[in-house]
Amino acid sequence: MSRYEPAQIEAKWQKAWDEAGVFKAVRDPARPKYYVLEMFPYPSGRIHMGHVRNYTMGDVVARTKKAQGYSVLHPMGWDAFGMPAENAAMERGGHPRDWTYGNIADMKMQMKPLGLSIDWSRELATCDPEYYGQQQAMFLDMYAAGLVYRKAAVVNWDPVDMTVLANEQVIDGRGWRSNALVERRELTQWFFRISDYSAELLAALDGLTEWPEKVRLMQANWIGQSRGLQFAFQTVGAPAGFDRLEVYTTRPDTLMGASFAAISPDHPLAKALETDPEVAAFIALCRKGGTSAEEIETAEKIGFDTGVRVRHPLDPAWELPVWIANFILMDYGTGAIFGCPAHDARDFEFATKYDLPIRPVFVAEGGTDAALTEPFVPMKSERVTYVRGFAGATVQTADEAIAAAIAHAEAHGYGRGVTNYRLRDWGISRQRYWGCPIPVVHCATCGVVPEKKENLPIELPYDVKFDVPGNPLDRHPTWRNCTCPACGAPARRETDTMDTFVDSSWYFARFTNPRASTPTVAEDAAYWMNVDQYIGGIEHAILHLLYSRFFARAMHKTGHLPAKAIEPFNALFTQGMVTHEIYKTTDANGRPVYHLPEEVIRTEAGARLKDGTAVEIIPSAKMSKSKKNVVDPMNIIAAFGADTARWFVMSDSPPERDVEWTAAGVEATFRHLSRVWALSARIAEMPRDFKGQGDDDLVRATHRAIHEVTQGIEGFAFNKAIAKLHEFTNTIHRAAASTPVMALAIRMLAKLMSPMTPHLAEEIWALHGGEGLCVNAAWPKADPAMLEDDSVTLPIQINGKRRGEITVPKAMAAAEVEKLALANEDVIKFLAGQTVRKLIVVPGRIVNVVV
RNA sequence: GCCCGCGUGGUGAAAUGGUAGACACAGGGGACUUAAAAUCCCCAGGCUGGCAACAGCCGUGCCGGUUCGAGCCCGGCCGCGGGCACCA
Numbered sequence: 053m054s055r056y057e058p059a060q061i062e063a064k065w066q067k068a069w070d071e072a073g074v075f076k077a078v079r080d081p082a083r084p085k086y087y088v089l090e091m092f093p094y095p096s097g098r099i100h101m102g103h104v105r106n107y108t109m110g111d112v113v114a115r116t117k118k119a120q121g122y123s124v125l126h127p128m129g130w131d132a133f134g135m136p137a138e139n140a141a142m143e144r145g146g147h148p149r150d151w152t153y154g155n156i157a158d159m160k161m162q163m164k165p166l167g168l169s170i171d172w173s174r175e176l177a178t179c180d181p182e183y184y185g186q187q188q189a190m191f192l193d194m195y196a197a198g199l200v201y202r203k204a205a206v207v208n209w210d211p212v213d214m215t216v217l218a219n220e221q222v223i224d225g226r227g228w229r230s231n232a233l234v235e236r237r238e239l240t241q242w243f244f245r246i247s248d249y250s251a252e253l254l255a256a257l258d259g260l261t262e263w264p265e266k267v268r269l270m271q272a273n274w275i276g277q278s279r280g281l282q283f284a285f286q287t288v289g290a291p292a293g294f295d296r297l298e299v300y301t302t303r304p305d306t307l308m309g310a311s312f313a314a315i316s317p318d319h320p321l322a323k324a325l326e327t328d329p330e331v332a333a334f335i336a337l338c339r340k341g342g343t344s345a346e347e348i349e350t351a352e353k354i355g356f357d358t359g360v361r362v363r364h365p366l367d368p369a370w371e372l373p374v375w376i377a378n379f380i381l382m383d384y385g386t387g388a389i390f391g392c393p394a395h396d397a398r399d400f401e402f403a404t405k406y407d408l409p410i411r412p413v414f415v416a417e418g419g420t421d422a423a424l425t426e427p428f429v430p431m432k433s434e435r436v437t438y439v440r441g442f443a444g445a446t447v448q449t450a451d452e453a454i455a456a457a458i459a460h461a462e463a464h465g466y467g468r469g470v471t472n473y474r475l476r477d478w479g480i481s482r483q484r485y486w487g488c489p490i491p492v493v494h495c496a497t498c499g500v501v502p503e504k505k506e507n508l509p510i511e512l513p514y515d516v517k518f519d520v521p522g523n524p525l526d527r528h529p530t531w532r533n534c535t536c537p538a539c540g541a542p543a544r545r546e547t548d549t550m551d552t553f554v555d556s557s558w559y560f561a562r563f564t565n566p567r568a569s570t571p572t573v574a575e576d577a578a579y580w581m582n583v584d585q586y587i588g589g590i591e592h593a594i595l596h597l598l599y600s601r602f603f604a605r606a607m608h609k610t611g612h613l614p615a616k617a618i619e620p621f622n623a624l625f626t627q628g629m630v631t632h633e634i635y636k637t638t639d640a641n642g643r644p645v646y647h648l649p650e651e652v653i654r655t656e657a658g659a660r661l662k663d664g665t666a667v668e669i670i671p672s673a674k675m676s677k678s679k680k681n682v683v684d685p686m687n688i689i690a691a692f693g694a695d696t697a698r699w700f701v702m703s704d705s706p707p708e709r710d711v712e713w714t715a716a717g718v719e720a721t722f723r724h725l726s727r728v729w730a731l732s733a734r735i736a737e738m739p740r741d742f743k744g745q746g747d748d749d750l751v752r753a754t755h756r757a758i759h760e761v762t763q764g765i766e767g768f769a770f771n772k773a774i775a776k777l778h779e780f781t782n783t784i785h786r787a788a789a790s791t792p793v794m795a796l797a798i799r800m801l802a803k804l805m806s807p808m809t810p811h812l813a814e815e816i817w818a819l820h821g822g823e824g825l826c827v828n829a830a831w832p833k834a835d836p837a838m839l840e841d842d843s844v845t846l847p848i849q850i851n852g853k854r855r856g857e858i859t860v861p862k863a864m865a866a867a868e869v870e871k872l873a874l875a876n877e878d879v880i881k882f883l884a885g886q887t888v889r890k891l892i893v894v895p896g897r898i899v900n901v902v903v
Numbered sequence: 904g905c906c907c908g909c910g911u912g913g914u915g916a917a918a919u920g921g922u923a924g925a926c927a928c929a930g931g932g933g934a935c936u937u938a939a940a941a942u943c944c945c946c947a948g949g950c951u952g953g954c955a956a957c958a959g960c961c962g963u964g965c966c967g968g969u970u971c972g973a974g975c976c977c978g979g980c981c982g983c984g985g986g987c988a989c990c991a
Contacts, residue, residue: 094991134991207989218989266907270986273906345987349904379904398904475988482989552991591985593907598988628909629985704915704927710984717915717928723941724927730942771916775926782926847922852972854922892971898921902971 056729058693062811066167074827077125077171079579086122087580088114089560091588091596092129095177096136097155099162101713102589102630104685105701109627109770110587111168112702112807116765118169119803119831125580127563128163128170130156132179133487134552135218141518148486149514152179162686166694167810169827176566178555183562184488185509186571187554191491192502193610199245202500205479206318208342209237213521216483222342229521236339241481242490242548246602250275250473253601262623264708267593274594276474278302281458282386283467285313285362288371291324297362297374300385300472304461305453306392308440309413311403313362313390314355314375318382321374325358331376338378353402354378365466366442377402383476393427400427414438417447478599480551485516485524487549495536495543504537510545523547556596557603560586560620561613571612581617590626597624625768628710637665692722695809699725702770702808724778725812728801731785732816735794744789753783754797755838761804762831770808777805795820800832848873849900855882858899866893873899 069075079085090110093103107128114126130152137148156177176183194200208217212230216239221228246253254275257268281304284296297313315322317338325331334356341347355377364370372390379398380389393403393410403410410424414436421439430436432450444456461467481490489510491503503510513531516524525531525547536543558571560583565576588596604620607613613620637645647661688697700721705711757780764773784797799820806813806826817826841862846869848856856878860869870891873879879901890902 091991096991131991136990216989219987220990222989270907274987276906343989346904349987351904479988484989551989553988556991589985589991590908591991594986595988596991631984706916709909709916711915714915714928720928727942772926775917778926845922849921849972852921852970857922890971892921894921898972900921900971 054733056726056812058695058725058811061815062165062167062694065811065814066164068814068825069167069169069827072825072828074825075126075169075171076173077127077580078123079576080123081579083121083123085125085580086114086117086585087125087583088117088585089127089563089583089587091586091592092131092556092559093159094134094136095130095132095152095155095159097158099159099685100630101685101701103163104166104697105630105707105711106587106589106627107163107166107168108698108701108808109625109707109768110585111166111170111698112765112770113585113587114169115807115810115827116831118827119806119829121830124169125174125563126168126170127174127566128168128172129175129559129563129566130159130177130179131552131556131559132156132177133184133549133555135220135484135486137486138484138518147514147516149179149512152177152486165689166698169810174563174566176559176562178488178552178559179486181509181511182567183559184555185511186562186568187488187550187558188491188503188508188510189505190558190571190607190610190612191550192505192508193612194244194606195492195502197606197610199248199606199609201243201245202240203243203477204238205241205243206236206343207239207241207483209235210521211235215521215523217342219342219344222344222347225341225347233340234342236341236343239481239483241479242550244478244480244602244606246478246599247473247475249602249605250277250475251471252605253475253598254473256601256619260619260621260624263621264624264626267590267597267624267626270593271598274475274598278472278474279454279458280304280385280470280472281461281467282470283365283461285365285372285390286368287374288361288363290321290360290374294321294324294360297321297388298386299388299390300470301390303392303395303450303454304457304467305438305441305443305450306395306413307364307366307390307457308442309392309394309411310364310372310390311393311409311411312373312375313388314377314380314402316380316382316387317376317378319376319380319387321360321388322358322376325360325376331356331358334376338376348381349379351378353398353405355402355406357406365461373408375406384474385472394424395427395429397427397429400424411440413440414450414453478551478553478602480554481548482551483523483526483547484549485512485518487552488555489525490546490548490550492546493534493536493543494546495539495541497541498536498538498543501536501538501543507537525549553595553599554603557600558607560600561604561607561617571607574614577612577617578614581613581620583621585623585625586621587625587627589629591629593626597621625708627707628705631710631712637661688718692718693725693811695812696722696725699774699808703774704771706771707768724781725809727785728781728805728816729812731781732798732802732819735784735791735798736819738791738794740791742791744787744791744793746787747789747793750783750787750789750793750797752838753780753787754800755834757783757804758800758832759834759839762834765807774808777801780804802826803829803832844896846873846897846899848876848879849898850879850882851902852900855879862896866895869893869895869899873901 088110090106114124118124132152137152140151141148208222210217210227210230210232212232213227217227217234222234225234226232227234254272254277257272260268280300280302282300284298287295287297317335322335326335341351355375358374358376360374361371362374364372391399393399394412412421412424415421417435417437435447435449437447443460444453458469489512491508491510493501495501513528516528532545532547534543534545561572561577564580565573600620604613605618608615608618639645685697700718757776760776761773764776780801798816799822802813802816803826814826822829843859844862845857845859847854856876858872858876860872870893886903888901888903892900
């Protein structure tokens, strides 16, 4: 008997699939289509176990759907723009384009041996001018449709390198290279009007029934719809033009507990007061640090009393101070609030720090109006007693009180109910080279002018250098020079490039016809859209998936997608991450340095580098390029074959959960596949006319396996499908049935395994006389009659504890079951004569005796 | 700080509110072998008692609740992870 040698059989069958063109996606109106897509990778140059897990999941779905008769689209591409290419150019020299395309070639070479059922003829990279030129065309259409505009927005500014930093490049408030303290600085930037779609993007979440509930919840919270009151304070002592201060509050019921008003450092009133050097100094202090919400919200809360006062809307004699506070965001509401310290943790902290009054508005139902030592913030659905209410009942919930307060304000004309959203417009400007150029020009006479479509693509120049920080497009000697599309005068090209999230917001649509000379082609988009199953990491739950939902709407509005595709992903599955230890040392300046697993030598005493340096181990963290805790699957494929790697990543852990990569178990997978191989060979050698025993049992087991494995795959429970395949393998192994029954069982085992281990499946399929290629064979259907058992074993509980069991015909009436249960020896023993108070019989499930 | 998850044997895990630990890994015992590897067979949550078959009790991060019955539902904690708009 020959050995299981994956290196031979895998290459053989991959060639056979290629020659038969089995994975080519064909628009076939006669068949239902199925579009399965995994989130495309960033071309880092090396695939890791996370990729293998992600693509194998998609491949299992694609191969199963193909066998079930669908016309399948399963493409692959590269999310190829982004910072790492520029960083590589800065660190090692070379060019981002060469680095990126080199990485793509390397990664493709590593992916091919996995035997994925991908239509490689549709491959694309977002850095191909063929791709980003179409993206520029859509930008122009969106500009014409009023979905694009410019405004000032803050960026992280490194004052030493004189460059904009990504949040990732700001470490503890300092630039990662210069170590300079980062500041927030305003620049004019390009934006997409995603906030116009806030209400629609929120409402449409309800229709995404095949998305994980947690993702829908995260998106809903991100969009952040709130109902509140907007009103204006009359100001006292404010500069000219600021006699009113508009504020927005979600808690108008706490108006009588107001003790101050606060404005953002970016508020127009704050800017107007900046003539005062003290105010200017305070605002400068607020601008220190990065732009990330995490940094802003965890920063110490500081404030400055402007001296301006406002009149309380319900009592003009009551004046409140106006403070500038660093935690008020200009982007949300009106950039101004009133603070009610008694019922808000942040306001409480602020009031305590600056000695502002803290007056309760409501107390616990039946409680007393006493001084607070901590903020009182019950659920809004809880009934409380309003001691300083002004609208609605004395005892009511906050929800009721808020509605009453809005009604009161509208009736008395001092404010109005407003629905607000937290979602901000999407800033797409990046002051970087390696991205899609924004196709507009700046003309001295015409201003900002969109490029003409016939001039697209606006290609990135190749002759750039990364020897100094900043955007090479900005200092390129000639690239910026162009003529104004409107007046023909000399003009300047926009040097900002697009956020890479734009690239990934429509690649799924481009895959429906990746070579077209328009962004999409109507017939292809109509046939292939939507993506039936999208698979990717939970880390994309908010930004990528929300931007894509917006972009699909924008594409529909500009005529690039049909109406049915405005929600582009019918079903979403978020796989868990592959985690791994991180290996860290520290450089001479005390900065962390990370090391690849293969650079680290692990012993029982600890971990060291080859030169003996001790390595700190940080357990179980997300695999990331920057932390270098990635595992190279190529070694596993070389040693054990792709089928082993594929089977291993699908077994054991449920696909939605994180899995900690460990080398242990891969060998066990290989041994299991070898056993299947040997079992297949043994059956092939059985005499054709061998009459065995238990034919009927094995046939039934085969049908049960078909049923259970299919359920496992269709329910995204690949680990359970594999457990059932283990059981079925053991059953065949132990069986001594007649040759044709054994051969059928092993052939069905091969077909059921084929989504996970397609090469081994082909080999077994061919050996046992399967017709054609296994990959083209129809998915088997279980005969329901073969799945029925005529008897069932019921556990008997006494007071919820299992005390015995009975086996009864499946259809037995509950009354009969009761009698049998009470006559059971164990039951009689445990009851010991006690009276039965209640008897619960759940047919086919359980009997519970209550005494 | 805010939003969202997750937590079950030595390990990965399974379990429409109904027999907790299927299926595997690591481990132990045995067969085969001069020996080892490979292969095959068997055992296996913890504690207590028993030579044993077995019996009893405990057990799903912690505390409380709902229920005839809770790993699963509800409330409150603890720990770990993801996201927080310029990482992709």
